[in-house]
Amino acid sequence: MDDWANIRADLERRSGEPVLAFEPASGGSGGIKGIVRTTNDQYFLKAVPLSSPWLADCRVEASVTSPHSPRLRWTAEYAGHLVLAFDVAPGREPTEPWPxxxxxxxxxxxxxxxxxxxxxxxxxxxxxxxxxxxxxxxxxxxxxxxxxxxxxxxxxxxxxxxxxxxxxxxxxxxxxxxxxxxxxxxxxxxxxxxxxxxxxxxxxxxxxxxxxxxxxxxxxxxxxxxxxxxxxxxxxxxxxxxxxxxxxxxxxxxxxxxxxxxxxxxxxxxxxxxxxxxxxxxxxxxxxxxxx
Structure with a gap:
């Protein structure tokens, strides 16, 4: 949580708004990810350590744009992490086995x-x-x-x-x-x-x-x-x-x-x-x- 505390402080400095809540997302591998809620906004955050084996994937993700995907708002490096911020995708996660x-x-x-x-x-x-x-x-x-x-x-x-x-x-x-x-x-x-x-x-x-x-x-x-x-x-x-x-x-x-x-x-x-x-x-x- 020390990493999250440092990233949170940087996020608040960037937006000028306090982070009111963070909802971690499950699944995947490595790093910090979830929905950040501030006073007037929300976005999906993904933060991967610069030393992580998943860093290359994170950089690839930042390079791809699709009309089928949430918009990438910005990228930055905070507290030794590559940080990506996306619009929050509306809708539900499919269940398994697939209907x-x-x-x-x-x-x-x-x-x-x-x-x-x-x-x-x-x-x-x-x-x-x-x-x-x-x-x-x-x-x-x-x-x-x-x-x-x-x-x-x-x-x-x-x-x-x-x-x-x-x-x-x-x-x-x-x-x-x-x-x-x-x-x-x-x-x-x-x-x-x-x-x-x-x-x-x-x-x-x-x-x-x-x-x-x-x-x-x-x-x-x-x-x-x-x-x-x-x-x-x-x-x-x-x-x-x-x-x-x-x-x-x-x-x-x-x-x-x-x-x-x-x-x-x-x-x-x-x-x-x-x-x-x-x-x-x-x-x-x-x-x-x-x-x-």
């Missing part, structure tokens, strides 16, 4: 999701490079760190060589220049009463095929018993996608999540391992649906 109507509403938004960035962004491949070798390692050596072939499902073992082959091709196949959010979890979204969908936290933005965000949405939050394949193909970008590239992206995601989910618990972000396990399982199930 079908809410999920379809957001999927429709992914078909027209647009943004611009002031700097050069990495590609999807850049974001994931070096993290997607699980299938090849397991096929060659039978074990990767804490994950072994014996822990795979029967379907994974039966298709291990094919998974490894596609894994070796995914960087070539998954290419595009659309500016992507690349982290469309339920907690990065708000559903407005007016039907609008607000997209938050562009810190993982990158460039790639336009259909990637729909895939991420269907895999990063629980969709319950809904069919990801059907929902994806009903989007305009999903219907027009190169299906070999979609397969390759799913193989790469499964490779990353299956390995990540097998690692020891992350004490700083206790929620992350269970989500990686769930996303890995969901990705493999989607591949099984596509490959039979």
């Amino acid at each position: 079908e109507a809410d999920l379809r509403r957001v999927l429709a938004t992914t078909d027209r999701l647009e943004a611009t960035a002031t700097g050069v962004l990495p590609t999807v491949v850049d974001r994931m490079r070096g993290r997607c070798s699980t299938w090849w390692v397991l096929a060659e050596y039978g074990v990767r760190d804490r994950l072994s072939v014996g822990q795979l499902s029967a379907w994974e073992r039966l298709n291990l060589r094919r998974l490894a082959q596609v894994e070796g091709e995914w960087e070539r196949l998954v290419a595009g220049d659309q500016l992507l959010h690349f982290d469309l979890r339920h907690d990065n979204l708000r559903l407005g009463d007016d039907g609008r969908v607000w997209v938050l936290d562009w810190g993982r933005s990158c460039r790639g095929p336009g259909w990637v965000d729909a895939v991420c949405l269907l895999l990063e939050s629980s969709i319950g018993a809904l069919d990801a394949e059907v929902l994806f193909r009903q989007t305009a970008r999903g219907a027009a996608a190169d299906q070999a590239a979609v397969d390759a992206f799913l193989v790469a995601l499964a490779s990353y999540w299956r390995h990540a989910g097998s690692r020891p618990a992350d004490e700083a972000s206790a929620w992350i391992r269970p989500r990686q396990v769930r996303s890995g399982r969901a990705t493999v199930e989607w591949l099984q649906r596509r490959w039979g």
